Every structure is written in structure tokens, then in C-alpha cells.
Amino acid sequence: MADTATAQRTVKFIITRRDNPEAASYTEEFEVPYRPNMNVISALMEIQRNPVKSDGSSTAPVCWESNCLEEVCGACSMVINGKPRQACSALIDRLEQPIRLEPMSTFPVVRDLVINRERMFQSLKKVKAWIPIDGTYDLGPGPRMAESKRQWAYELSKCMTCGVCLEACPNVNDRSTFIGPAPISQVRLFNAHPTGEMNAYERLEALMEDGGIEGCGNSQNCVRSCPKGIPLTTSIAAMNKDTTKHLFKKWLSL
Amino acid sequence: MKGNSYLPRKLHSLLGVIPLGLFLIEHALTNYSAFEGGQEGFMASIDFLHGMPLVFFLELFVIWLPILFHGVYGLYMAFQSDLNVGRFSYSRNWAFALQRITGVITFIFVAWHVYDTRIQLALGNTTYEELGNHMHDIVSNPAVFTIYIIAVLAATFHFANGIWAFLVSWGITIGPRAQKVSANICMGIFVIVAVLFLLSLVAFRGDEFEGAAALVAATGR
Known part of the structure; x- marks a missing residue:
């Protein structure tokens, strides 16, 4: 029946x-x-x-x-x-x-x-979205991460490079070189890590190159579309703050 | 565009607020003096501006060059953006799309408006004393008046929403709550500045500015 x-x-x-x-x-x-x-x-x-x-x-x-x-x-x-x-x-x-x-x-x-989502993985390479721990000798344990920080950083680590935020973004297209929201949020994640922080400026400088963070037009479709609920626009604004600071520090040679 | 686009984009964002945003507010207040003080008030404002030291260089570095860079680079940015409000009809995405649409409208309007006023002044086709009368002639045409209303709303929205984006792009408002509060404040700025411009447009249509230039010219001599 x-x-x-x-x-x-x-x-x-x-x-x-x-x-x-x-x-x-x-x-x-x-x-x-x-x-x-x-x-x-x-x-x-x-x-x-x-x-x-x-x-x-x-x-x-x-x-x-x-x-x-x-x-x-x-x-x-x-x-x-x-x-x-x-x-x-x-x-x-x-x-x-x-x-x-x-x-x-x-x-x-x-x-x-x-x-073909290869461009997303190329972007991760471009912004150095990893923690460099390799050396010729044992570097010992790295600094610890505060639990309160780990909790919000964990939210950023949920990114699965699915590409939904790039599809939703009006500034990711053939006429622009913008890398999209996902890798920018990954810079925030790896710059928050106590060991990753040691190379924070390298990732910031990658965001300050052509196709970097300036490509964001604040349409905020990314944060509305992310299936993992990652606070992408907060990450972008936080990286705006860090790149701006880095820009002035470089000018003033601090 | 080759090379590093981070600095030009940052400069674009800064110039939109300082000096262009400040100039827009100055322009709104000067025009509003026509509504508040009539012909006399408007003339007083113009005399004040005209009496500023190094007025040519002020215009050059505070208005013309920033507008040229902000406008041309802005057109390039608008060209690089897709409009996808059909698929993603969220309010911020609408603001994103409107920012680009109003930017293009403002660019075209400013080019025409500068030709119609500042360049006519430089060519000697009108004088500072006759500016109120000149504006009266321009906005008396209903079609032109409508264009002015649309352009003024476009420019003011572009300015107010631009402040919101400036605060994000320079990392001042980071979290969603800060961005929500700044969005509300910016929409308040939009309403206030738009009302100033609209009231002055209405004032320029008034009878006071019709024969006013002749009157001033007569009493002035």
C-alpha cells in the first residue's frame, strides 16, 4: 500500500x-x-x-x-x-x-x-595559511593558546573551502583578481595562533597585494551564505584593521 | 590593473570621506543658507568661501584632484563588481549595489554640474553675484529639477554609505554590532544632508532668486 x-x-x-x-x-x-x-x-x-x-x-x-x-x-x-x-x-x-x-x-x-575549486587552494598558499614549525632541530613546544581565544578560533577553523562565499560574492568574477572571503578569514585564524603569530606580517602582506583584501566591497553576502556560520565579515574587518596598522608601521618603520 | 591595488583602493576610501565628504557637507550648508537666509544669506556664504586664502589651491587639492581620482578609480571599481541582488536580496547587498549605481550617477552629474556652474563662472558667462539667479534658471526647468533631486539623493546616499564602508575598510567597526550601529548613524546622516540639499533646491526655485541678481547688481553699483 x-x-x-x-x-x-x-x-x-x-x-x-x-x-x-x-x-x-x-x-x-x-x-x-x-x-x-x-x-x-x-x-x-x-x-x-x-x-x-x-x-x-x-x-x-x-x-x-x-x-x-x-x-x-x-x-x-x-x-x-x-x-x-x-x-x-x-x-x-x-x-x-x-x-x-x-x-x-x-x-x-x-x-x-x-x-574546479583550485583557485581556493592557490589562495591558501598565497596567504600562507599554515603554521611553520619545521626546522633543522627540535624547536620545542610552542606557546600555549588561551582557551577563550581557542574557542573563537575554532569557529574560523570550520572553513571547508567549499567556495560558497566566493560564489555569493559580487566582487569575485572574471574582471577582478579578488581572492574572496575564505582565505582572508584563514589569515585571521593563523595569525591568532601563538606560533602562527610569529609570521603574522607575511600573511598580512599577502593580503595587501593585488587581489588581496582591498577587493572586498562589503556586500556581506559571504557571511549570510557560509554553511558553517563563520563570521567572515568580522574576519575581513579585523584583517582590515591589522593591514591598516601594518601599513602605517611600515611607513613609520616601527 | 597591474601592480599593487591595495594603496589606490585605500586612498580611494580615504579621499571619499576626507576631503570629499567634508566638501559635500560644506556644499550642503552653503546651499542651505539660501533656504535659511535667502539671497542675502546665500551671498554671505559665497563671499565667505570666495574670501578664503589660496582659494584656487584649496579648490584644486581639496575638490578637483580628489574628485578626479575618486571618480575615475570608482568607475573602475564599479566595472569590477557584479550586481547580484536578484539572487542575494539582503539589505547590505542592496547597499553594495546602490553604492556603485549612485556612484556612477554622481560621477555623471558632477561632470555636468561643474560644467554648468563652476566652468560657466570661469568662462565669465555668470558671476558670483548672479549665482543664485543662475541656479534659479537651472532648477526652474522641471526636468532639470527632477534630475537634480535624483542626483542629490544619489550623491548623499553614496556619501553616507561610503562612511559606513570607510569605517569597515579601515578596521574601525569590526563586529556585527558596531557595523549595525554605524549603519544606523550613516542612514541618519543620509537623511539630514539630503534634506539640506532638497530644501536649498526648493529655495532656489523661489521668486526671491528670480530677479535677485539684477537687484544686487543694481544696489552693488
């Missing part, structure tokens, strides 16, 4: 597709049988099993990326009903239909919903 009741229900999808990075994009419509507690990933798996469009004609299965399925890896980020977010935590029951899936086109589209 339950089977017949659920078999009648379907979930409608309009998916933006692209066959290869150079090809033009097009949309295809799908209807997937409804099951309770579905998310966008399980619906995409259904399309993969049975790649048939709404009009009954068959097509190539839709490509997407996903790993953790618990919103901590960022791989399945895509634009769902106009908003960038993770497909794994996008529950069908909470989405308006037809559900529109698009790739986060701020990034180079590889195929269908698969994007």
Missing part, C-alpha cells in the same frame, strides 16, 4: 548541464520517484541509475562531486534554487519544486555540476 502511495509522487529537477569546459551550457528536466528523507545527492544518484529525462528520452547521467555526505568536505557545493550550498544537506522535503541545480559558475565548470 505504502509503495503505491509513494510511487505516484515524483521530484522535479531542472539541471544546468555542460558536456565539457568549452561547451555551452543547457538545461535538462528530470522527474525522480520520491522517497522519504531524500536529499539532492540521493536524487542525483537516482538519475545516475536511470538517466531518463522527463520527456522519456535517455541522456548521459548527470555528473557531480560528493564525498563526506555530512556537510564537512564542501565537495558537493552547487547552486540549488539560486543559492549556493551543499547538495548533501539540501533536503528535498525543504526545497521548492522544480528544484533547479546549477554549477557554481564563479569557478571553472569541468562538467555538469562539477567545478
Whole structure:
């Protein structure tokens, strides 16, 4: 009985597709049988099993990326009903239909919903988002971090480089070199670390180069979009303060 | 743009508040003297400004060069931004979009307004004594009056919201609460300065400024 009741229900999808990075994009419509507690990933798996469009004609299965399925890896980020977010935590029951899936086109589209987020990792290298602890001899234990500081720093460490903040930012596009909100917040994280702090100026100077923190236009879409609730705009303003201080210190040779 | 864009952007932010923001307030107060003191009050304000020492260099370094840099670099910044208020219709994103739209409106308006007033003055087509009358002629045209109202609101919003962004970009307001408070204060500044400009526009339309230049010219000689 339950089977017949659920078999009648379907979930409608309009998916933006692209066959290869150079090809033009097009949309295809799908209807997937409804099951309770579905998310966008399980619906995409259904399309993969049975790649048939709404009009009954068959097509190539839709490509997407996903790993953790618990919103901590960022791989399945895509634009769902106009908003960038993770497909794994996008529950069908909470989405308006037809559900529109698009790739986060701020990034180079590889195929269908698969994007190349390499620029995010390049940005992390650019701002030196790590703690340098390697040496030719044992440097001993570093200074301790206050628990009160660790608690807010932990919030910043939740960043999974998913790219949602870059997709939401109006200043991240082909005409600008802005690295986006995520790496700026990482500078704040690593500059807060007692050992990382020793190289704070290197990260600040990376933010003061072309494409650095000046690219922020304060639209604050990033903080509204971040799936991890990272206080990105607070991080950006704090780094504005630190880079401004650094600028004057350099001028005055302090 | 090649090279380091951090300094030009920082300079752009600073020039928008000092000196351009201060000039805008001065301009609003001078114009408002036309509403408060009529022709006489307006003339007194103009005499005061005209009597300032090194007035040419003040204009050059406090108004013209900063406007040129702020305007041209601002157009470049606007060109680099996408407007995505359709997808992200949050109030701050609207302010972001409006900051760029009002910036472009203000840039075009200022170019025309300077040509229509300051350059006409320099060419000798009008005089300091006739400025009130000159403004009366300009804003008596209903279409031009409408353009002036739109431009004044655009410039004032750009100024007020620019202060908010300045406070963030220089790391003065950091947390969400500080930014919320400064946003409210800046919108208050927007309303006050806009009202000053609008009242002076209304004053310039009044009969007092119609034949006033002739009157002053007559009594002056």
C-alpha cells in the first residue's frame, strides 16, 4: 500500500548541464520517484541509475562531486534554487519544486555540476595559511593558546573551502583578481595562533597585494551564505584593521 | 590593473570621506543658507568661501584632484563588481549595489554640474553675484529639477554609505554590532544632508532668486 502511495509522487529537477569546459551550457528536466528523507545527492544518484529525462528520452547521467555526505568536505557545493550550498544537506522535503541545480559558475565548470575549486587552494598558499614549525632541530613546544581565544578560533577553523562565499560574492568574477572571503578569514585564524603569530606580517602582506583584501566591497553576502556560520565579515574587518596598522608601521618603520 | 591595488583602493576610501565628504557637507550648508537666509544669506556664504586664502589651491587639492581620482578609480571599481541582488536580496547587498549605481550617477552629474556652474563662472558667462539667479534658471526647468533631486539623493546616499564602508575598510567597526550601529548613524546622516540639499533646491526655485541678481547688481553699483 505504502509503495503505491509513494510511487505516484515524483521530484522535479531542472539541471544546468555542460558536456565539457568549452561547451555551452543547457538545461535538462528530470522527474525522480520520491522517497522519504531524500536529499539532492540521493536524487542525483537516482538519475545516475536511470538517466531518463522527463520527456522519456535517455541522456548521459548527470555528473557531480560528493564525498563526506555530512556537510564537512564542501565537495558537493552547487547552486540549488539560486543559492549556493551543499547538495548533501539540501533536503528535498525543504526545497521548492522544480528544484533547479546549477554549477557554481564563479569557478571553472569541468562538467555538469562539477567545478574546479583550485583557485581556493592557490589562495591558501598565497596567504600562507599554515603554521611553520619545521626546522633543522627540535624547536620545542610552542606557546600555549588561551582557551577563550581557542574557542573563537575554532569557529574560523570550520572553513571547508567549499567556495560558497566566493560564489555569493559580487566582487569575485572574471574582471577582478579578488581572492574572496575564505582565505582572508584563514589569515585571521593563523595569525591568532601563538606560533602562527610569529609570521603574522607575511600573511598580512599577502593580503595587501593585488587581489588581496582591498577587493572586498562589503556586500556581506559571504557571511549570510557560509554553511558553517563563520563570521567572515568580522574576519575581513579585523584583517582590515591589522593591514591598516601594518601599513602605517611600515611607513613609520616601527 | 597591474601592480599593487591595495594603496589606490585605500586612498580611494580615504579621499571619499576626507576631503570629499567634508566638501559635500560644506556644499550642503552653503546651499542651505539660501533656504535659511535667502539671497542675502546665500551671498554671505559665497563671499565667505570666495574670501578664503589660496582659494584656487584649496579648490584644486581639496575638490578637483580628489574628485578626479575618486571618480575615475570608482568607475573602475564599479566595472569590477557584479550586481547580484536578484539572487542575494539582503539589505547590505542592496547597499553594495546602490553604492556603485549612485556612484556612477554622481560621477555623471558632477561632470555636468561643474560644467554648468563652476566652468560657466570661469568662462565669465555668470558671476558670483548672479549665482543664485543662475541656479534659479537651472532648477526652474522641471526636468532639470527632477534630475537634480535624483542626483542629490544619489550623491548623499553614496556619501553616507561610503562612511559606513570607510569605517569597515579601515578596521574601525569590526563586529556585527558596531557595523549595525554605524549603519544606523550613516542612514541618519543620509537623511539630514539630503534634506539640506532638497530644501536649498526648493529655495532656489523661489521668486526671491528670480530677479535677485539684477537687484544686487543694481544696489552693488
